[in-house]
Amino acid sequence: MSRPQPSSRHTQARAAEGAILTPPCRAGVPTRAAEDLVLVLVLVLGLGLGAVRSASAADCTTARNPVYVAGSTAAKPILAQVAKFLAAQNPPVTIVYSGQGSCAGVDAILNGTPLRGAVATATALSTWDATGAELKCDLAAAPAPATTSGATPGTTSALPTRTVVADIGLSDVFASTCFSLPGGLPSNVQDFLGPVQTMTFVVPKSSPERSISAEAAYYVFGFGATSGASPWTDEAWLLHRDAQSGTERMIATAIGVPPGRWKGTGTTSSTDLLGRLTAPGTGAQTLGILATDVAQSNLGMLNILAYQHFGQTCGYYPDRDATTNEKINVRDGHYAIWGPVHLFTRLGGAGYPANAYAGDVIGYVTGTKVAPAGLDLVALEAQSHVVPPCAMRVRRTEELGPLASFAPPGACGCYYDKVANGSTSCQVCASAHDCPAASPACSYGYCETQ
């Protein structure tokens, strides 16, 4: 597979990145202090930023065959892997991503709100090259109204001032959870359902708490200091997100506390919340909310609480227990707070995504398009702590709506168990002839019901 060459603008951006490191000189002679400053800058950029290369002057619109994606940050790891493979295709396709929160992703498609962001204001957008390296780029909005969906594939522009509208809005919640849509989505907007995202209540590692009920969460986040739900009565330590957050909106729907009425301390991002949750001084009185991909990546610092929904008599972890990763309780309906990742897009006249490349991205993420060789989405989703639809045994069609039994064709539950936990009790198969009558289909290398 050929590796695409970076666009000229990106090349220039990397050159510019090097220019940032040029030591400041006075009268052409570097001083000792300047040399020290350069050393510090080199260390900060080299060690602190890791693989993310900041291209302060890069223009996002010069990316080759761009697909603009805006919204949830929870699905970014999956998007990054898909982006890596698309960048290696011929012709290459570049995902240009802006993590703004779920409802911003919905807004970007429903209302055509232009994308913008800049390295200088820490709002830069992301792209990925064929090696998977994340690059940053700027996108400034032009004063003129939007007329097209993104840049014309394969073209470049001199200035990053054109108006760009997202091709895909990425959201952890249904559009109706963000906006009042009594008539449903507009006819030219489609909601494609991707892997299942799970939301959790979390406490610092030092907390003795192990479970929480919907009733308790209702009182804690609905009443704050007067919740009567000890030990969670100090609003300084009741950490939540904001009204744009899919995490908060999904949990709000689950516990019956509207997003605008949450008590406690708001945070600007999952990273912000994580930092406060695990800061010195936290303990039994501390409670927060996080999506599982963030929570399970930080189990050394926090515990996920078992959750007991309204009508349940016991609380369940998303997984078999607090240490595994197979999401069995999400998949079979015991753990209640989950929903599919949504990929919203505008449809063209023929009923397909207006940007054909966006259709490819949607197909890969939702599993409806055969993934390129080497891209194991089920394994990737397991590593990212989300669940592909083919591993689910229940489904729902509205936010926290009623559960229905679900037997997906081409099931991948056994394979998901294997890649998530390292083992499965399912029978290995090469074809359906290897499988018993009770699970007659050979799917993903294991005998499944269908």
Add this chain to the structure above:
Amino acid sequence: MTPPAARVRAGARLVLVLVLALGAIGNLSGCSLSLDTNGAQCARNQDCARFQGAVCDAVTHLCVPGVASKPTPTLANAGDPTVDAGTDGDPARGSDVAAGGAGPEGTASESSRGCRVAAGCAPCAPPPSLELLNGCSDVICVAFDNHVRLSNLGPDGGLTPLP
């Protein structure tokens, strides 16, 4: 020689131990002692004869109450009201599609309640949400006792309005 009273006390202790042991075994095994919750319970309706009024679900291979199995909702038929799993709160909805020759025998929720066992879990894989939320499982769960830990519950144990 052991006095008769002592023998009686020893016998009573033995009986007590046996009762406790049997009780503990019963509690540990929970639902699975009462009903077969293995992955595949049946291949045809006759296999479910041990459960009164049950039929074999052709998709899940589980014995389900005598309500006919319906076509399983999939992404392909999503939105088709004839294959909705009956989760809209209308207990009669969707119970008219027969499978395995069994006709409807009461509503889905009535049958589900009939299937519920003393342990409080529902082993028969019926579709309504609460049955799925409380379905039998061998995973670890951690109960949160609302009545003990929440001091603001209403007199009936319900939620009070938000301030």
